[in-house]
Amino acid sequence: MLAWTIYLSFAGALVEALLPKGRAGLARAVALVFALAGFLIAVAGFAAGAGQGRITITDVAWVPSMGIHYLLAADGISRVVVLLTGLAAVAGVLFSWNVDHRTNEFFAFFLALIGGVYGVFLSFDLFLLFVFYEIAIVPKYFLIAIWGSTRREYAAMKLALYSFVGSAMVLIALLAAYAASGSHSTSLLDLANAGLSIHSQMWLFPLTFIGFGILAGMWPFHTWAPTGHVAAPTAASMLLAGVVMKLGAYGCLRVAMGLFPHGMDPWGFTLLGIGSWRDVFAILAVIGIVYGALVALVQTDFKFVIGYSSVSHMGFVLLGLMTLNQIGLTGAVLQMYSHGVIAGLLFAIVGRMVYDRTHTRQFGELEQMHLLRRLPFPAWAFVIAGMASMGLPGFSGFVAELQVLIGSWHATPWWTAAAGIGIVVGVAYTWRALQKAFFTDVRPTAEDHPKEGWGDLGAITWPEVTAFSLLIAASLIVGVYPRILLDTIEPAVKAFLAGGAQ
C-alpha cells in the first residue's frame, strides 16, 4: 500500500506539468489532492504496520543481470519518516497557497521531490535508493532557482553541487561494495549479509556516512544548508529542512551503518583521544550542535536563524546515530520526525507568514514594525513553535533530544555535556529571534522610516492556519504521548542493532 505514496506523487507531478498555464487555483487544488492522498496512505500504512516488523511491499527483478531489484519494503523506521514526508507535503502545499508565478510548474517540481523522498524511505535496494535519492536533488535545484529569494541562483547551484558531490561519494561506495561483496545483488539485506571484509568496511563506512551526512547538514559540510534554506521559497525550505535533510540522516543510518557496521570498530590506535570513525562523527555532530546554535545566535536575518538552528538540531540526529545503543538510536529517529515537523513550522512562519507580508527578514527592520500588534497570529505561533524547538516538555523535540542525550551519555559522557551547551544556546537564539522579530517596539526615526511593510499586511489565510494546526498537532501529540511513535520505532531499532540492516 505504501508504494502508492511514490506513484501518486509522481502522477501528481505529471498532472501538474500537463495542466494548462495560468490556472493557479486548479494547480493548487490538484496538488493538495495528491499530497493529501499521499499523507492519508502514509497514515494508513503507519497504522497498519504498528507492531509489525519489516514488510516487503514490492519485489520485482529490475536488472536481473546485475541483481538489481525494484525492492520496496517498510520497517518501523521507514514508516515514521514516510509519515513525516506526508505531513510535510500537505503542509508544504498549504503554505504555498500564495504561489502565483508558474504555479503548475512549482507544484510539479514539488510533487516530484516528494515522490523521490518517499522512494528513498521505502527502498530496500541500494541501487533503487540511490536512484530516488538523485531524483530528489533535481527538483530542489529548480524550486530554489526559480521561486527562491536572496541569491537564489547561487544558493540553488551550491545546494545541487553539494548534494551531487555527496551522492557521488555514495555512488563510489555503492559500486565498491557491489564489486567487493561478490553477492551479485544490490539488496540492502543481501549486501549486509555479504560479509564485506573489515578492511573495506573501514573506508566504505566513512565515505558513505560523509556522503549522506552532507545532505544531513553535518558540520563542516553544512554550509549549503543555511544559504539553501534562506534562498528557497517557503515550501521548499520546509521540505529541505523537514524531509530532505532527513534523507541524509536516513542514508547514514540505513546504508552507512546498516551495511558497514564494522566501519565503526576501533582503529586499533588512538589519535587525540579519537579511536574510531564513530568517535570522529560523534564529535563532528557535537560540534555541529554547538556551532549551529552559536551562529544562529548572532544572525541578523530571521531565516538564517532557523537555517543554522537546523544544523544544530540535525547534529542531535547524527549524535544519536553514533551512540549505537537502543535509546540513542530511537532518539535519533524520533528527532528526525520532530525536527522535520518543527523546522517546517518555523520556516513557514518566517517565510510565509512574515516575509511574504513584510518583504524583509532583517531583524533591524522587523523591530520597527510592531509585528506583535499587526500580525498576532504568527507571533504567537512562533512562541509555540519556538517552545517546541527549544525542546520544552510536551513537544516531540523534548522526548527526542532527551533520548539522544541519555543514549550518548552512556557512550561519551564528556561530549554529551558539550552538546548540552547547544540546548542552552538554543533557548537563547530562539528567545532572541522571538523578541527581535515580534516583541520589540522601536519607534522609527524620520530618516529610516521603512517604506515597505507599513501597508496592509494582509490577514492570515485559512491554508496557513490549517497547516499550522496540522504541524503543531503533529508535534504535540508525540510530545504528550510519545509511545505512538516509539512503539513503531523501538522494535525496528532493536532489530537494526541486532543484525546490520535488519
Add this chain to the structure above:
Amino acid sequence: MNYADLFRITLPETALEVAALLVLIIDLAFLRRAALNVRASVAALLGIAGCIAALWLMPGGGMFSIDGTANTALLVTGGLVSVAQIGILVLTGLTLVFLVDAAFTRHVGEYVAIVLMSATGGLLIAGAQDLLIIFIGLELLSLGLYVITAFAKQSGRSAEAAMKYYLFGGMSAAFLLFGFSYLYGLTGSTNLHQVVLGSITSYGSGSPLFYVALVLVAAGLGFKVAAVPFHLWAPDAYEGAPAPAAAFIASVSKVASFALLIGIGMAILRPFGNVHMVRMVVVQDGSVLKHFDGLSYQWSLLLAILAAASMVVGNLAALAQISVRRLLAYSAIAHAGYMLTALAYLSSRGASAILYYILTYGVTTIAAFGVIGVIESATGTDRLDGFLGLSKRNPLLAAVLLVLFLSLAGIPPLVGFWAKFNLFAAVLSVDAGVIPFVLVALAVAFSAVSLYYYLQVLKRAYVMPAVDEAPIRVHPVTMIVLLLIAAAVVVLGCLPSLLQNWIAKF
C-alpha cells in the same frame, strides 16, 4: 581466400555505397530545379532508406580471412561488432533527419552521399582485424568528416574548423601509420592477433620499439575519440560544423572509433578470450628467468593515463565555456575519458558496457545537436544566452533539453546514469588492483562537477528571465524525432535491461 565471404559480410557497406550513388544521381539529374527543402527531404529519405537496407542486409556473423582461420582474418562481423554496426546505421539515419529544416548548404545530395560514405568507413573499422583495413577504414571515415565539417561554405568558421580538423587528423593518421609500420616490422604480420602474439613470443616486453609503436598508435586513435591531449580539434570542429554534421561527428564517428578500440583492446588485453593480463614466464630448473608482459600492461597504462587526463581536462574546460557547442565538445572529451577507463581494464562485460554507453550517448548527443540547431536558426547563436527563456518560448523543446542534459549529467532514472553505472561496475569487476578503482572514483567525482555546466544551460532555459519571448517554431519532423529520442532516454533509463539484453543477444 573466398571472395563470396567478403561480399557476404560487406553487404551493408555495399548497400550504403549504392545508396550514396543513388542520392547523388537523383539529386543531380532529376531535382536540380526543385526547391531546396524538397531536395533535402528526398536526399535524407534516400539516405535513411540506404541505412535501413544496410540493416536489412546485416549478416548474422562471419569472417573474411585469407586462409579461413582467425590468424589471417581481415574483417569479422557478428557479436559486438554487429551491435556497433547497427548503432552506426541507426545513428546515421537519425542525423540525416535533421536535414529537413537545415539551410546550411545547397548541395544536399553531396552532403548525404558523403555522410553515407563516411558511415561505410565506420562500418569497416568496427569489424576490422587487420592493421591495413583499420587504416583504410579510418581514413574513409575521417575524410568524410573533414568535408562535412566544411560544408557550410558561406561560413568562415566552418572552413576554419574543417582546416583545423583536417590538419590534426592528417597528423594523427601519420602517427598511426608510423606505429602500424613498427608493429608490422617487429612482428611480421598485419593481423591484430598475430601482432599481439608476436609481441609476447618473439620480443617480449624487451624491445623499446614496441613502446614507441604503442604510443604512436595510442596517439593516432586518441585523436579519433578526442582523448586528451589529442583533443584540440574537437571544440573547433563542434563549433564550426553545421549542426547535422556536428551531430554526425559527435555520435557516429565516436561509435565507430570506440568499436575499433574495443576490437584492438580485446586483441591486446584478452588474446586468449578470458584472461585479462597476459604474461609469459620463462622457467628454467624451476626458477623464473624472465617474464614478458606483451603489450597488455603498457596498453592499459597508456589508456588509463589518457582516461584520467580526458576526464579532468574535459570537465574542467567545459566549466568555462559560453558556447553550448564547445561545452558539448569538452563534455564529449570527458565522456571519452569515462569510456577509456573501461577500455583500459577491458572485460567482455566491459566491452558491452562501452557499447551501451556510446550508443546511448550518441543518441542523446544527436538530439542535443538537434535542439542546438533549432535554437541557432531561431536566435542566430549557440551561446548560453540563446537558450534564455526557452521554457516560455517552446516548453516542449525545453523539456526535451532537460531530459537530454540531465541524462548526459548522469541523473537517474535517465539512461545516462544507467550507462555510467554499468560501465563503472564493469571496470570494478576486473580484478586489477587499485588503479581502476581510483579511475572510477575520479570519474564519479567529475560527474558531480559536470552537473554544474549542464545546469548552466538548463538554468538559462528554465530559471533566468527571457529577453525575447517570441515562440520558437520547430519543424514537426524534427520535433517528433526529438520527442522520440527524449522518450527513449527516459524509457531506457527506467528499463535498462531492454537495451542490455538486446546487446547480450548478439
